[in-house]
Amino acid sequence: MELVFKRPECLIDIPFHFCPGCHHGIAHRLVAEAIDYFKIREKTIGVASVGCSVFMYDYFNVDVLEAPHGRASAVASGVKRAKKDRIVFTYQGDGDLAAIGIAEGIHTANRGENITIIFANNGIYGMTGGQMAPTTLLGQKTTTSPYGRDFTYDGYPIRMAEMLATLEGSAFVARVAVNNPANLMKAKRAIRKAFQMQIEEMGFSFVEVLLACPTNWGMTALEANRRVEEEMIPYFPLGILKERKMADYL
Amino acid sequence: MDQEFEKMLAKGNEAIAMAAIDSGCLLYFGYPITPQNDIPEYLSKHLPALGGVFIQAESEIASINLLLGASATGARAMTSSSSPGISLMQEGISYMAGSELPGLIVNISRSGPGLGGISPSQGDYFQATRGGGHGDYRTIVLAPSSVQEMYDLTCLAFDLSDKYRNPAMILGDALIGQMKEPLVRRKRSKMDLPPKDWALTGAKGRKPNRLKSLYLQDGELSEHNWKLHQKYEQMKKEEVRFESFFTEDAKLIVAAFGSMARVSKTSVELAKEEGMKVGLLRPITLFPFPETAFYDLSQRVKLFLTVELNTGQMVEDVKLSAARDAQVYFYGRPPGSLPSPEEVLEEIKKYYRLGQG
Numbered sequence: 001m002e003l004v005f006k007r008p009e010c011l012i013d014i015p016f017h018f019c020p021g022c023h024h025g026i027a028h029r030l031v032a033e034a035i036d037y038f039k040i041r042e043k044t045i046g047v048a049s050v051g052c053s054v055f056m057y058d059y060f061n062v063d064v065l066e067a068p069h070g071r072a073s074a075v076a077s078g079v080k081r082a083k084k085d086r087i088v089f090t091y092q093g094d095g096d097l098a099a100i101g102i103a104e105g106i107h108t109a110n111r112g113e114n115i116t117i118i119f120a121n122n123g124i125y126g127m128t129g130g131q132m133a134p135t136t137l138l139g140q141k142t143t144t145s146p147y148g149r150d151f152t153y154d155g156y157p158i159r160m161a162e163m164l165a166t167l168e169g170s171a172f173v174a175r176v177a178v179n180n181p182a183n184l185m186k187a188k189r190a191i192r193k194a195f196q197m198q199i200e201e202m203g204f205s206f207v208e209v210l211l212a213c214p215t216n217w218g219m220t221a222l223e224a225n226r227r228v229e230e231e232m233i234p235y236f237p238l239g240i241l242k243e244r245k246m247a248d249y250l
Numbered sequence: 251m252d253q254e255f256e257k258m259l260a261k262g263n264e265a266i267a268m269a270a271i272d273s274g275c276l277l278y279f280g281y282p283i284t285p286q287n288d289i290p291e292y293l294s295k296h297l298p299a300l301g302g303v304f305i306q307a308e309s310e311i312a313s314i315n316l317l318l319g320a321s322a323t324g325a326r327a328m329t330s331s332s333s334p335g336i337s338l339m340q341e342g343i344s345y346m347a348g349s350e351l352p353g354l355i356v357n358i359s360r361s362g363p364g365l366g367g368i369s370p371s372q373g374d375y376f377q378a379t380r381g382g383g384h385g386d387y388r389t390i391v392l393a394p395s396s397v398q399e400m401y402d403l404t405c406l407a408f409d410l411s412d413k414y415r416n417p418a419m420i421l422g423d424a425l426i427g428q429m430k431e432p433l434v435r436r437k438r439s440k441m442d443l444p445p446k447d448w449a450l451t452g453a454k455g456r457k458p459n460r461l462k463s464l465y466l467q468d469g470e471l472s473e474h475n476w477k478l479h480q481k482y483e484q485m486k487k488e489e490v491r492f493e494s495f496f497t498e499d500a501k502l503i504v505a506a507f508g509s510m511a512r513v514s515k516t517s518v519e520l521a522k523e524e525g526m527k528v529g530l531l532r533p534i535t536l537f538p539f540p541e542t543a544f545y546d547l548s549q550r551v552k553l554f555l556t557v558e559l560n561t562g563q564m565v566e567d568v569k570l571s572a573a574r575d576a577q578v579y580f581y582g583r584p585p586g587s588l589p590s591p592e593e594v595l596e597e598i599k600k601y602y603r604l605g606q607g
Contacts, residue, residue: 043454045450045451045452064458064462065460066345066460066461068315068318068342068345071312071315071318074307074316074319075315075316077305078277078316078319078320078321079320079322080319081320082319083325083452103311106308107307107312
């Protein structure tokens with residue numbers, strides 16, 4: 001009998017610590033599948049960020065470095081510049097990339113660093129207990145926006161993918177979701193494409209993945225999944241925002 | 251050991267850049283700030299031809315994290331800055347110490363607090379020697395007092411940093427960084443260093459390597475901190491460096507480092523000419539501090555005068571190191587001007603008289 005579904009070689013066989021209904025595990029798996037697909041496990045170096053994603057080093061069967069909060073893209077740039085023939089990716093949450101690390105993220109993209117950023121956007125600080133993130137939607141209640149995010153106080157949710165797509169240094173920018181099988185397949189293709197761009201030395205690649213955080217949204221897994229569709233995707237539209245066809249900038 | 255020599259007239263900052271290249275450091279990350287710009291300017295010119303990498307980062311925060319990433323691959327890498335920029339790097343330096351990553355940080359310090367000024371200052375002594383960032387750690391700190399030492403100690407810093415898997419710092423200032431002196435550029439062979447089997451190079455034919463500073467399991471972090479502590483204790487045993495100048499029969503010891511030691515050396519010579527028995531003990535490693543050297547001297551000499559370009563920082567270490575019955579005095583000059591050798595001599599005379607009793 002043919003084995004049609006198995007754990008990616010790139011994922012270590014231990015249970016994720018993520019909460020029930022959390023999408024991090026799915027996004028981790030998609031990254032692992034892409035690394036397996038290109039058979040690059042032995043030359044890949046992952047950079048973990050601070051937040052729920054920090055435990056990446058427990059799950060990925062690749063070399064992993066832990067970066068200070070927000071600095072993953074700078075750290076990854078340093079890794080890549082020292083080892084140009086390795087595949088380097090970061091996995092960063094919205095607090096990490098869009099708040100404390102936004103300067104590093106923008107300048108990494110602008111330098112056209114040939115790395116891949118997987119941006120996990122669930123619109124909330126998960127690990128610290130549900131505080132407002134730069135991507136928290138207007139009106140959304142969090143532990144630090146208990147009356148709902150009000151733009152006159154807190155500004156607007158940041159659309160990172162759109163912002164980074166404006167930079168000449170970006171080669172591939174996409175936003176995906178994993179809330180249903182159709183979106184999941186698109187997410188899988190986008191993440192694979194991002195790694196392909198890096199392998200082909202096309203420059204900076206970025207995939208924003210919309211994730212559910214049922215625990216901190218105060219929802220069941222199903223409700224959270226619906227919220228991705230009904231509230232997040234309308235504000236954070238899915239699709240490929242930029243795709244360089246040739247390494248012409250080089 | 252020394253194979254090639256090249257004699258030249260060089261700026262202190264450029265001597266650091268040359269030493270980096272000669273030490274096999276081909277990765278530099280930095281952000282402009284006075285008075286250390288000669289370092290990135292020199293390396294931006296020379297690294298590309300050597301196949302190296304020079305990145306002008308968007309901030310000192312990015313610089314230190316680029317360094318962290320490059321060091322994690324086992325490559326030699328560095329950054330340089332000046333006081334306010336070094337403050338921004340402290341988070342990264344703490345992570346490097348916690349993750350046991352080598353790397354060179356050069357602080358051609360300026361005066362503070364805040365934006366302060368660009369004049370020579372030794373106001374960063376505490377920050378440099380007490381770790382600087384959060385958590386219980388130390389960096390190896392070397393304090394050159396000549397252009398030649400800017401070169402020699404940079405080479406040494408790379409070796410010590412690799413040997414201990416710990417960040418190392420050169421602490422200089424505009425006086426040493428901006429002046430020109432004769433320099434012998436000599437390629438030296440590296441120390442016998444342990445292999446970097448911890449480096450992240452891709453998990454080919456081995457288990458994945460992890461470089462991290464997060465330890466959440468019961469007891470793990472405590473064990474990790476004790477391990478770091480052991481390294482610092484080993485540094486104290488094996489890596490202390492200092493210069494003794496006329497200390498043999500001295501009745502008063504001047505303690506000074508870096509640029510202030512240069513001025514003080516002249517003062518000690520002037521004192522000699524006037525028949526006073528005065529010596530100089532110059533710490534070259536600020537961490538590990540020459541505790542034993544001060545203690546041993548203080549068994550015989552009971553008068554110490556610490557001279558610094560600040561309002562009193564290293565003097566605390568001198569007091570901690572010297573025997574309890576030794577008198578440790580302080581003469582400080584906050585940023586703005588340097589004391590002349592004659593001014594320091596007047597201070598020496600003031601305290602020397604106490605010994606004449």
